[in-house]
Amino acid sequence: xxxxxxxxxxxxxxxxxxxxxxxxxxxxxxxxxxxxxxxxxxxxxxxxxxxxxxxxxxxxxxxxxxxxxxxxxxxxxxxxxxxxxxxxxxxxxxxxxxxx
Amino acid sequence: xxxxxxxxxxxxxxxxxxxxxxxxxxxxxxxxxxxxxxxxxxxxxxxxxxxxxxxxxxxxxxxxxxxxxxxxxxxxxxxxxxxxxxxxxxxxxxxxxxxxxxxxxxxxxxxxxxxxxxxxxxxxxxxxxxxxxxxxxxxxxxxxxxxxxxxxxxxxxxxxxxxxxxxxxxxxxxxxxxxxxxxxxxxxxxxxxxxxxxxxxxxxxxxxxxxxxxxxxxxxxxxxxxxxxxxxxxxxxxxxxxxxxxxxxxxxxxxxxxxxxxxxxxxxxxxxxxxxxxxxxxxxxxxxxxxxxxxxxxxxxxxxxxxxxxxxxxxxxxxxxxxxxxxxxxxxxxxxxxxxxxxxxxxxxxxxxxxxxxxxxxxxxxxxxxxxxxxxxxxxxxxxxxxxxxxxxxxxxxxxxxxxxxxxxxxxxxxxxxxxxxxxxxxxxxxxxxxxxxxxxxxxxxxxxxxxxxxxxxxxxxxxxxxxxxxxxxxxxxxxxxxxxxxxxxxxxxxxxxxxxxxxxxxxxxxxxxxxxxxxxxxxxxxxxxxxxxxxxxxxxxxxxxxxxxxxxxxxxxxxxxxxxxxxxxxxxxxxxxxxxxxxxxxxxxxxxxxxxxxxxxxxxxxxxxxxxxxxxxxxxxxxxxxxxxxxxxxxxxxxxxxxxxxxxxxxxxxxxxxxxxxxxxxxxxxxxxxxxxxxxxxxxxxxxxxxxxxxxxxxxxxxxxxxxxxxxxxxxxxxxxxxx
Numbered sequence: 079x080x081x082x083x084x085x086x087x088x089x090x091x092x093x094x095x096x097x098x099x100x101x102x103x104x105x106x107x108x109x110x111x112x113x114x115x116x117x118x119x120x121x122x123x124x125x126x127x128x129x130x131x132x133x134x135x136x137x138x139x140x141x142x143x144x145x146x147x148x149x150x151x152x153x154x155x156x157x158x159x160x161x162x163x164x165x166x167x168x169x170x171x172x173x174x175x176x177x178x
Numbered sequence: 179x180x181x182x183x184x185x186x187x188x189x190x191x192x193x194x195x196x197x198x199x200x201x202x203x204x205x206x207x208x209x210x211x212x213x214x215x216x217x218x219x220x221x222x223x224x225x226x227x228x229x230x231x232x233x234x235x236x237x238x239x240x241x242x243x244x245x246x247x248x249x250x251x252x253x254x255x256x257x258x259x260x261x262x263x264x265x266x267x268x269x270x271x272x273x274x275x276x277x278x279x280x281x282x283x284x285x286x287x288x289x290x291x292x293x294x295x296x297x298x299x300x301x302x303x304x305x306x307x308x309x310x311x312x313x314x315x316x317x318x319x320x321x322x323x324x325x326x327x328x329x330x331x332x333x334x335x336x337x338x339x340x341x342x343x344x345x346x347x348x349x350x351x352x353x354x355x356x357x358x359x360x361x362x363x364x365x366x367x368x369x370x371x372x373x374x375x376x377x378x379x380x381x382x383x384x385x386x387x388x389x390x391x392x393x394x395x396x397x398x399x400x401x402x403x404x405x406x407x408x409x410x411x412x413x414x415x416x417x418x419x420x421x422x423x424x425x426x427x428x429x430x431x432x433x434x435x436x437x438x439x440x441x442x443x444x445x446x447x448x449x450x451x452x453x454x455x456x457x458x459x460x461x462x463x464x465x466x467x468x469x470x471x472x473x474x475x476x477x478x479x480x481x482x483x484x485x486x487x488x489x490x491x492x493x494x495x496x497x498x499x500x501x502x503x504x505x506x507x508x509x510x511x512x513x514x515x516x517x518x519x520x521x522x523x524x525x526x527x528x529x530x531x532x533x534x535x536x537x538x539x540x541x542x543x544x545x546x547x548x549x550x551x552x553x554x555x556x557x558x559x560x561x562x563x564x565x566x567x568x569x570x571x572x573x574x575x576x577x578x579x580x581x582x583x584x585x586x587x588x589x590x591x592x593x594x595x596x597x598x599x600x601x602x603x604x605x606x607x608x609x610x611x612x613x614x615x616x617x618x619x620x621x622x623x624x625x626x627x628x629x630x631x632x633x634x635x636x637x638x639x640x641x642x643x644x645x646x647x648x649x650x651x652x653x654x655x656x657x658x659x660x661x662x663x664x665x666x667x668x669x670x671x672x673x674x675x676x677x678x679x680x681x682x683x684x685x686x687x688x689x690x691x692x693x694x695x696x697x698x699x700x701x702x703x704x705x706x707x708x709x710x711x712x713x714x715x716x717x718x719x720x721x722x723x724x725x726x727x728x729x730x731x732x733x734x735x736x737x738x739x740x741x742x743x744x745x746x747x748x749x750x751x752x753x754x755x756x757x758x759x760x761x762x763x764x765x766x767x768x769x770x771x772x773x774x775x776x777x778x779x780x781x782x783x784x785x786x787x788x789x790x791x792x793x794x795x796x797x798x799x800x801x802x803x804x805x806x807x808x809x810x811x812x813x814x815x816x817x818x819x820x821x822x823x824x825x826x827x828x829x830x831x832x833x834x835x836x837x838x839x840x841x842x843x844x845x846x847x848x849x850x851x852x853x854x855x856x857x858x859x860x861x862x863x864x865x866x867x868x869x870x871x872x873x874x875x876x877x878x879x880x881x882x883x884x885x886x887x888x889x890x891x892x893x894x895x896x897x898x899x900x901x902x903x
Contacts, residue, residue, distance in 0.1 A: 096887070096891055099883075099884070099887050100884045100887050100888055100891070101884065108883065170882075170883040170884075171881075171882060171883075173881065173883075174880065174881025174882065175881070176879070176881060177876075177879050177880050177881030177882075
């Protein structure tokens with residue numbers, strides 16, 4: 079198991095997340111895509127930390143990201159609930175009232 | 179008493195303010211206040227006169243000054259009082275006539291709606307006139323000069339509801355302004371050249387030192403005399419005085435006969451030393467023209483007050499001519515005597531008008547039976563003005579004629595002054611007796627008016643009696659002495675006009691021609707004793723001299739030579755006096771006789787005479803067409819000029835203003851366009867550019883999440899690519 083393989087896995091995961099975010103209409107699915115992207119970065123943090131720095135900084139940063147993702151998910155789900163209450167849907171296309 | 183002289187004018191001033199403010203609410207509407215103040219003035223004037231008379235000194239002089247206004251260290255304006263013999267006599271004349279006129283007015287103005295205002299005006303006049311008499315500088319005499327003009331204006335226009343009165347007061351004021359302007363110029367010349375002094379004494383001294391001489395001094399003298407031309411109604415400004423008779427008759431008596439019009443004469447007498455021989459000649463001829471013209475007009479007038487007005491102008495002409503020919507004493511004597519008898523005549527005419535309610539002589543007649551007191555006093559005053567011996571007019575007019583004859587004997591080319599004046603004295607007697615005969619003798623022409631005529635109440639006839647008594651000559655000169663007190667006390671002041679510095683010396687030429695032996699002796703003596711200043715100094719008094727002063731004013735060095743000249747002088751004066759007296763008595767008697775022949779005995783029918791010289795009669799009846807002439811020339815010219823100015827204003831000035839306005843409008847139009855298109859264009863352009871770019875850029879803001887993510891990812895990719903390669 080080398081750094082390259084880990085980075086490729088992370089990149090692949092990132093692309094999956096990005097694809098999900100770009101293609102899915104449902105806000106919940108978009109949120110899931112974002113979680114994928116966050117985890118891809120987590121892999122990068124941990125991998126770089128393990129192979130290059132030999133310190134625990136990267137791992138600790140990954141823990142922060144997970145915590146942050148949880149908080150983010152909570153906030154985002156709350157927003158989706160309000161959005162559903164006003165528009166009756168959680169499709170992101172519907173939330174375009176502020177478009178130019 | 180003389181120390182309190184300054185109080186005399188202040189009393190009427192106080193009365194003026196009180197009467198103006200609260201006169202209506204005072205008992206009797208305040209007439210007693212004016213009368214009391216002027217009466218107090220009269221008492222004080224008598225006191226001063228007695229003091230002066232007690233001194234019996236021709237050179238008596240009481241002069242106090244105190245600085246009033248100081249401008250830097252260059253100029254100090256003094257206020258002060260000057261009382262000499264002339265002033266003392268004038269004070270007596272002014273307060274005396276004024277008191278009697280106040281008394282007369284109480285009866286005459288009875289029941290007038292502006293009764294208190296009339297007395298207030300009389301008071302302000304008294305104040306101004308007394309101030310004028312007591313003034314000691316050119317400045318203050320000018321101030322009071324204008325004040326008497328103002329009070330004259332107010333009193334002529336007292337019945338301003340009448341259009342003729344309103345017009346007359348404006349005419350009087352404007353005519354006076356014309357003369358006063360000359361006075362102002364004369365004063366300013368003196369002020370400018372004499373080192374900024376205005377007191378009489380200071381000016382005389384400065385001129386004596388030669389600071390002002392020659393032609394400029396002549397001009398200054400004539401300028402000051404212009405003031406007298408206006409105020410004393412001399413030709414060519416005499417036209418206002420007859421119109422001034424629109425005022426109440428007591429006013430005519432006080433202002434337009436006795437005192438204010440005499441102010442011009444007083445002024446000439448007061449500044450006598452500054453006149454040059456040329457100026458004197460000018461004065462003499464103006465007086466001569468005036469006295470002749472006015473007398474001829476008086477011959478034909480039928481309005482009793484107009485006759486008296488023209489006679490006043492004529493008598494003022496006599497005074498002015500008297501002063502002009504060197505008869506200082508004569509002119510002032512005539513002023514004094516004229517004040518009494520002319521005030522009496524005017525108040526008498528007021529009494530007649532009061533009784534018959536008419537001013538037209540043709541509606542009177544036989545009034546002597548109805549109004550005996552008025553008749554007797556009027557007759558006495560008429561005898562005085564006609565120059566009948568024993569009356570005051572004879573005393574003074576005779577002196578003037580003598581001075582004119584003396585002047586003629588010295589300068590034969592000016593004999594016309596004497597003969598013209600003599601002829602006019604005859605005319606005076608004629609027209610005055612014409613007036614008396616038409617009013618008091620003969621048959622009543624208007625029976626209705628005659629039946630209603632009545633003698634005036636005592637407060638009106640008492641002044642008449644007093645004035646008539648003063649019209650006798652013994653007041654001025656006892657018949658048993660050669661020289662009365664008046665001639666002793668009022669003597670000609672020495673001239674200060676130093677004609678030696680004048681470029682042209684016509685007087686000396688005349689003098690040399692007429693009196694060759696005396697002059698040669700004089701100049702020889704002055705050369706011999708090396709007194710070069712002597713000759714020019716003595717030239718004046720000899721040519722223009724009243725004999726008795728010839729010697730006293732000569733230089734000591736030439737006194738001997740002068741004695742001869744003085745003797746010759748005295749001889750001429752004596753001869754002149756004798757001839758003048760006989761001829762004036764003769765022509766006066768002739769005039770009176772003619773008046774009786776024409777108007778009483780009916781030997782000559784005046785209407786036929788008038789018809790036979792119709793053009794001349796009409797010329798005189800219409801007052802030499804002076805009013806028409808001035809109407810055409812001065813007034814017409816002024817109106818044309820005003821119209822031209824109006825046209826100029828409307829066309830040129832307004833045109834310029836309008837042009838500027840048009841230019842402004844055009845410039846504004848351009849600026850507006852610039853604003854609208856350039857400034858607003860820039861602002862609007864910016865706005866529409868913002869809107870345009872906004873409407874383009876808004877398309878980026880799709881609201882589609884995946885668009886944003888796509889751009890985000892694309893951006894990241896681009897950055898990565900840039901970094902990688």
